[in-house]
Each structure stands twice: as structure tokens, then as C-alpha cells.
Amino acid sequence: MDNLLAARSTMAFSLGFHIIFAAIGMVMPFLMSAAHYRHLRTGDESALALTKMWLKGVAIFFAVGAVSGTVLSFELGLLWPEFMQHAGPIIGMPFSWEGTAFFLEAVAIGLFLYGWKRMKPWVHWCTGLMVGITGFTSGIFVVAANSWMNTPQGFTWTGGVASDIDPVAAMFNPAWLHQTLHMQMAAIAAVGFAVAGVHAFLLLRGRSPDLHRRAIQISLLFGAIASLLQPLVGHFAGQRVAELQPMKLAAMEGHFETSTRAPLYIGGLPDEETRTVSWGIPLPGMLSFIAFNDVDAEVLGLEEIPEEDWPPVAIVHIAFQIMVGIGMLMALIAVLFFWIRRRPQFPPWFLWTLVAATPIGFIAIEAGWIVTEVGRQPWIIYEIMRTEDAVTPVPGMVYHFALFLVLYGALAAATVWLFARQVRTAEHAVKTLKPEEGSA
Amino acid sequence: MIDLLVFFIAVSLLLYVLLGGSDYGAGIIELLPAGRLRDPQKEAINHAMGPVWEANHIWLILIVVILFMGFPLLFTTIMTTLHLPMLALLVGIVVRGTAFTFRHYDPVQEGRSQTVYTILFGFSSLWTAVWLGISVASLTRGFIDPDATSFHAAYIAPWWGIYPLTVGAFVSGIFVFLAAIYLIGETDRDDLRQRFVRLALGANIYLVLAGGLVALASYGEPDPLPAQFLRHPDALAAPALATLLLVALWWRIRSRSNVQIRIIAVSQVSLILLGWWLLYAPNAIHTTTGALSFYAEAAPTATQKQLLLALLIGSVAIFPALYFLLRVFKTEHNKPNET
Numbered sequence A: 001m002d003n004l005l006a007a008r009s010t011m012a013f014s015l016g017f018h019i020i021f022a023a024i025g026m027v028m029p030f031l032m033s034a035a036h037y038r039h040l041r042t043g044d045e046s047a048l049a050l051t052k053m054w055l056k057g058v059a060i061f062f063a064v065g066a067v068s069g070t071v072l073s074f075e076l077g078l079l080w081p082e083f084m085q086h087a088g089p090i091i092g093m094p095f096s097w098e099g100t101a102f103f104l105e106a107v108a109i110g111l112f113l114y115g116w117k118r119m120k121p122w123v124h125w126c127t128g129l130m131v132g133i134t135g136f137t138s139g140i141f142v143v144a145a146n147s148w149m150n151t152p153q154g155f156t157w158t159g160g161v162a163s164d165i166d167p168v169a170a171m172f173n174p175a176w177l178h179q180t181l182h183m184q185m186a187a188i189a190a191v192g193f194a195v196a197g198v199h200a201f202l203l204l205r206g207r208s209p210d211l212h213r214r215a216i217q218i219s220l221l222f223g224a225i226a227s228l229l230q231p232l233v234g235h236f237a238g239q240r241v242a243e244l245q246p247m248k249l250a251a252m253e254g255h256f257e258t259s260t261r262a263p264l265y266i267g268g269l270p271d272e273e274t275r276t277v278s279w280g281i282p283l284p285g286m287l288s289f290i291a292f293n294d295v296d297a298e299v300l301g302l303e304e305i306p307e308e309d310w311p312p313v314a315i316v317h318i319a320f321q322i323m324v325g326i327g328m329l330m331a332l333i334a335v336l337f338f339w340i341r342r343r344p345q346f347p348p349w350f351l352w353t354l355v356a357a358t359p360i361g362f363i364a365i366e367a368g369w370i371v372t373e374v375g376r377q378p379w380i381i382y383e384i385m386r387t388e389d390a391v392t393p394v395p396g397m398v399y400h401f402a403l404f405l406v407l408y409g410a411l412a413a414a415t416v417w418l419f420a421r422q423v424r425t426a427e428h429a430v431k432t433l434k435p436e437e438g439s440a
Numbered sequence B: 001m002i003d004l005l006v007f008f009i010a011v012s013l014l015l016y017v018l019l020g021g022s023d024y025g026a027g028i029i030e031l032l033p034a035g036r037l038r039d040p041q042k043e044a045i046n047h048a049m050g051p052v053w054e055a056n057h058i059w060l061i062l063i064v065v066i067l068f069m070g071f072p073l074l075f076t077t078i079m080t081t082l083h084l085p086m087l088a089l090l091v092g093i094v095v096r097g098t099a100f101t102f103r104h105y106d107p108v109q110e111g112r113s114q115t116v117y118t119i120l121f122g123f124s125s126l127w128t129a130v131w132l133g134i135s136v137a138s139l140t141r142g143f144i145d146p147d148a149t150s151f152h153a154a155y156i157a158p159w160w161g162i163y164p165l166t167v168g169a170f171v172s173g174i175f176v177f178l179a180a181i182y183l184i185g186e187t188d189r190d191d192l193r194q195r196f197v198r199l200a201l202g203a204n205i206y207l208v209l210a211g212g213l214v215a216l217a218s219y220g221e222p223d224p225l226p227a228q229f230l231r232h233p234d235a236l237a238a239p240a241l242a243t244l245l246l247v248a249l250w251w252r253i254r255s256r257s258n259v260q261i262r263i264i265a266v267s268q269v270s271l272i273l274l275g276w277w278l279l280y281a282p283n284a285i286h287t288t289t290g291a292l293s294f295y296a297e298a299a300p301t302a303t304q305k306q307l308l309l310a311l312l313i314g315s316v317a318i319f320p321a322l323y324f325l326l327r328v329f330k331t332e333h334n335k336p337n338e339t
């Protein structure tokens, strides 16, 4: 593995790890606040039990999110010094605001987790809500920083040096809106589904049905609304990409030759050598329609640029297919949910569907980031700086990568193990609630 | 404007040491034999650190962000030439943060898993503290060579040696000292209180010895520390004053007034940092070819302006929030925490 590949893999792995915890850290507090609100308004004891159950999850996932995020802020320099040298002053601004948001979040989480008996109930509730708001805001800031790498602006680039820097213009670059909207929606959808999946599993095992039913009602309401909106936002994102990064779109679709009435492939494996897509089902004109709202529009193909500037087409295409496929599936489950939501009991087939769907939102998030980040290659700053020119001169990055594989592998295993332990104990604790406390 | 940014770095660094540092110290204290006080001690530490460690940790992130936005060359120089110490630091940060949280949130509160968490938390605290010291010492040794060609010269030599290691040992001592002092006020048990008093005094003695070792080891460096201090009498005054304050500390430490003890200890540590800062500021990094100063390496004005704006507005939001946090948790320590 050469240095560049090792550095890219390390970055991808660290980010792919962090994003799971970041998404949970952004959305879980809202679910928790919703349950807590219900308890405070109605005195419902099972909502309180639920709040406390979720709170423990928030605490461990938050901690892993915080340490893996700290690692990332160092890694920007450890892996991409040449990039940070130039990009730091341009996109540091959202990071500095993010810092403020983190601070408030860290304070709020301390207050919420430990402050049950030390604040008035509604003040305490507000601190929980603040955790969600600040976490959500920080997510928006980081994604805005990332979007600048896709559509860099707010500076003049001459002879490899940036001048006339305008950090505000850099943050509000053309891609920031669709990326932040889509990412935040993704986080809500993924976390909502995952939480619902876990509770569906517990419900199927016949434990404290009221509690788990309430949990599914709350989490899947968030998840289902986001999942219904997500394909629309994704469509908007696709149109922006068609306009701003036509070659990324071409890679997403395995579209090699510029053509009008361009086909959209369902499935398929693009082959860069022969410039064809095998095994896909083409829908003629659909790509033109999706990209430009017109079946006859011309869509640029990868042939427009030299092959050395191509992103890895197959990876981007497959990742995109996975994301869109899951997006459709989640929207379908969301429709089902709204259809049977008011029934006194969820049918088992629906619960099993939720169990099966537990990880899919996160898979879509990972796939979506692969589309965005791998689709930007070979550029680290789109059409300004190549990734190979930004990588650290420190040799032996493969060991750095191996170290992180081991460290994060162990951390992931430990987190899953602890989470399972918590769920088991929480189940036990709820079972021993007095009957009138356990029912809503 | 650069002055203000540098001021923010200095304040963040100070607060990271004073607040975050004590969290490291607490971890190291848990490594020391405690006999039957082990469990109550763990209790007191969980209780003191739990609500605040997240917030204490952010000062480090703030320093990183100010550096990469405001002083990119300093940031990238550190991250390339000190790649290995930074990596060691990160591993430590990951392990200790998760070990501490897991220990608290594991529903099984006794048995083997708790021992494993405590050991991991303790060793990673010590490990990270030592590497922090090594990294900081490496910045000003003058062995950083951005144009080096061999692996050793470029990535090992900057931080290799006895001197940085002694600084690491000194920094760990400071952290233990702070932790012991803060913990005195976090418990109502007399035996535990006595233990923390003894630990604080022990850390004092250790620090005087370790300080001597640092000075001694610096004779293996191109520019020994005592000589540097003699050239900067103002920088010398600060640690001298800190040593004098030992008298006040020893006089008051057995008293019941936690606030006084804390103020004295915090002043001592701040003075030591101040001395170090006066010795080197405004230079941040000494390389083989000269010093890189905050002033020469700052980002363009537009960036500075935005960064400062974020920091000022951030301060308006953060300091009241922090005040609220400390008021809620640090006023009546005997109320039980509920989680």
C-alpha cells in the first residue's frame, strides 16, 4: 500500500467511524428530549424510563464521538499538511464556530447527564434539548467545511497560493446548502430507524410492550418524516452535482459518453477499460430528466476529461446505487409506518422489517459519503489541488493506518459490547418496575 | 489582532492545563496504591470529573482549531515533524476518554470490567501526559528540521532524548498536583481528604525533584534551560514566585478552606506556565534554521478577523455556560449525582 493510499484509507476509515457516532450524537438527544417532554407533561413513567435508557446510550456514543472527532481534527494536519496549509485559513471559520457549538454541547451534556436533581425539571429539560441543538449545529458547520472542497470559492488561486481570502464566501459555497440539508436529514433518518429497530427487537421478545411501543412511535416518527423527505433532498443534491461537478455525476451514473436522452442505470457494473456498463437496466432519458428535468437534455460523459482525472467510477457508481436503493426502501417503510401507526399493535412482520432495517440508514450514510468524497477524486480541493499533492511527506503511513484499524476495531467492539450490556440491564430494570409504573 | 489570537491560545492552553490537566492527574492518582481507599477514591473522582471532563477536553480542540485556521504553518509543521508524538497522544486520548466514560456507564459496577477500565484509564492518562510534555518540549528545542532528508532527522530527532522525557515527567507531576488539590475539596471523608493532602505534598516534592532533573537534562541540549532563564530574568521571576508560594500552600493545606488552597495551587501552576511562555513567546517553534513566530506565520487579515469574531462571540456564550456548569456542580459537593 503506498503512502497516498494509506493516508486516504486512514482518513476514510476515521471519518466513516466518526460519522456513525456523530449522527447518533446529533439526533439521539432530540429523541431523548421528546420522551422526556412527554414524561414532564403527562407524568408518564414509561417515558421517563425511556429517557433514562436513551440517556445512557447518548453518554457512551457521545464520548466515542468526541474522541474520534478529536482524532480527526489532528488528522487533517497529520495526513494532509499541504492541504491544511492553504485550506486552513479559508475554511477554518466553520470549524471555529463548530468549536463554540461543541463547547456549549459539552457543557449541556454535563448538565443534562448529571443534573437530574440539581435543576428545576424544565431547566433540566432545556439542557437536554440544548445538547441536540448544539450538536446539530456543529454537524452543519463541518459539512459546510467539507462542501467547500467540492465547490471551492472565497479566494483567488495564483501560482499555488491563495490570496483575497474571504472565509464567509468560502463557507457559503454553492454546495453547502444541499450537502448540509441532505446530511442532517440522513442523520435523523438513520438514527430514527436504528433506534426503532432495536426497540422492535425488544418488543418482539415480549418485554415491556408499552415502553418499546412508545420508543418506536417516537423514534420512527422522526425517522419516517426524514426518510420521506430524503429522496427529494437527494434529488436536489443530484441536480446541484450535475451543475457543479458534472464529472462526479458522470461517475455516479457510469456515464462515459456525452449524450442527450441519457439513460439511468438500475444496478450495473461500470468498466473503465471498455467504457461500458454491464448488467445494468437502462432507463432511457431518465438521467437527463433527473439531472436537468428534461429527458432530452445533454449530459456530459467522462470522455470530456482525460482518464487521469477520472474518479474511480465503479466505486462511486455502486455506492450511489446502494444509497439510492436504501433511500427508496426507507421511504417505503416510512409510508407503511404512517399507514399502521394508529393500530393498537404493530404486526410482527412490520417489527421484523424494522429489525432488519436497523443498520440500513448508516449504510446509506457511508455510501453517500463515498459518493461525495471518492467522486471528488483525484482532487482534494476540486480542480485546485490534487490529493496526491496534499499528502504528508511522513513515510510509512501504512503503519498509521494499521494502528487505527486495530484501535478503532477494538473500540467499536467494546462499544457494541457495552451497548448490549446496557440494553440487557435496562430490560431487566424495566421488568422489575411495578406494573402501574411500567404501563403508559 | 494577532496579539489577541495569541492571547486566546495562551488562555486556552492555561485552561487546558488547569482543568483538563487535573483530569489526567486523577487518572494517574488511580494508578497509585490506595488500599481500602480505592473505591471511595474512584467514587470521588467519578463524581468530580463526570460532569466536566467533556468541557475540559474542548480547550485542546480549540487550540488545534485556532492553530490551523490562524497559524497554518505552525500547525502543519507540528503535525509533520512531530507526527509520531501526536499519534501517541491521539491513541492516549481515545483510550482514556472511552475508558473513563465506559467505567461510569457500564451497568455492571463491580468486578473485572471495572478493574480493566480503571487500569486503562490510569495508564492512558499517564501515557498521554508524558507525550504532551514531550511534544511541548520538542517545540522549543531547536531540533525540528523541516528540510531534513533522513527519517531519523526529520521525524525522530525533534523529540528524541532525555530532556523531553524529563519535561514529560514534570508535566505529569503538575497534573497529579492539580488533581490532588482539587480532590481535597471533593470529599467529605476525612481519611480520603488526608490522602489527597498527602498526595499533593508528595507531588510538590516530586515536582521540585523533577524540575531539577529537567534543568540537569537540559545541559545535554544546545542551550541549557538555566542559561536561557538567566537571559530572561522576567521569565525566571515567575517560577521563583511559584516556589515561594509553596510556603503558603504548606501552611494552609491542612486547613478546611478549599478555596484558598485551590487559588494558591492554581497560581503556582499558572506562574510556571507563564515563565515558560515568557521564555519563548512570541516564538512558537524553534527549528534548526531559526524560530517560527506567531507574528510571522499568521493567516491573512480577513481570516484573523473571522477567527477573532468567532472566538469573541464564542466567549460570550461559553463563559456564562461554563460558569453555570461549575455553579451547578461545584457548589454543594455532597448532593448525590443522579444518572
Ligand code: HDD
Binding pocket: A143, A150, A175, A178, A179, A180, A182, A183, A184, A185, A186, A187, A189, A190, A230, A231, A232, A233, A234, A235, A237, A238, A239, A241, A323, A324, A325, A326, A327, A328, A330, A361, A362, A364, A365, A366, A367, A368, A369, A370, A371, A372, A373, A375
Ligand atoms: C440515510 C442516508 C441517505 C439516504 C437515504 C440518501 N442519501 Fe444521498 N447522501 C447521504 C445520505 C443519504 C449523505 C451521507 O448524507 C451524503 C454524503 C455527503 C452529503 O452531503 O450527503 C449523500 C450524498 C448524496 C449526493 C452527493 C452530493 C455531493 O457530492 O455534493 C447525491 C447526489 C445524493 N446523495 C443523492 C441521493 C438520492 C437521489 C437519494 C434518494 C433516495 C439519496 N441520496 C438518499
Ligand code: HEM
Binding pocket: A008, A009, A011, A012, A015, A016, A018, A019, A080, A083, A142, A143, A145, A146, A366, A369, A370, A373, A374, A376, A377, A379, A380, A387
Ligand atoms: C463524516 C463523514 C465523512 C465520510 C464518511 C468521509 C469519507 C471520506 C472518504 C471515503 C475519503 C477518501 C476518498 C478517497 O481518497 O478516495 C475521504 C477523504 C477526505 N475527506 Fe471526507 N468524509 C466525510 C466528511 C468529511 C468532512 C466533514 C471533511 C472536512 C472538511 C472531510 C475531509 C476529507 C479530506 C481532507 C479527505 C482526504 C483527501 C481526499 O481523499 O480527497 N471529509 N473522506
Ligand code: HEM
Binding pocket: A015, A018, A019, A021, A022, A023, A024, A025, A026, A061, A062, A063, A064, A065, A066, A067, A068, A069, A070, A071, A072, A073, A076, A102, A105, A106, A135, A136, A138, A139, A140, A142, A143, A183, B054, B057, B058, B061
Ligand atoms: C459529516 C461530518 C461530520 C459531522 C456531521 C460531525 C458531527 C459531530 C458531532 C455532532 C459531534 C459531537 C459529538 C457527538 O455528539 O457525538 C462531533 C464531535 C467532534 N467532531 Fe465531528 N463531525 C463530522 C466530521 C468531523 C471532521 C471532519 C472533524 C475534524 C476535522 C470533526 C471534528 C470533531 C471534533 C474535534 C469533535 C469533538 C468535540 C467534542 O469533544 O465534543 N468532525 N462531530
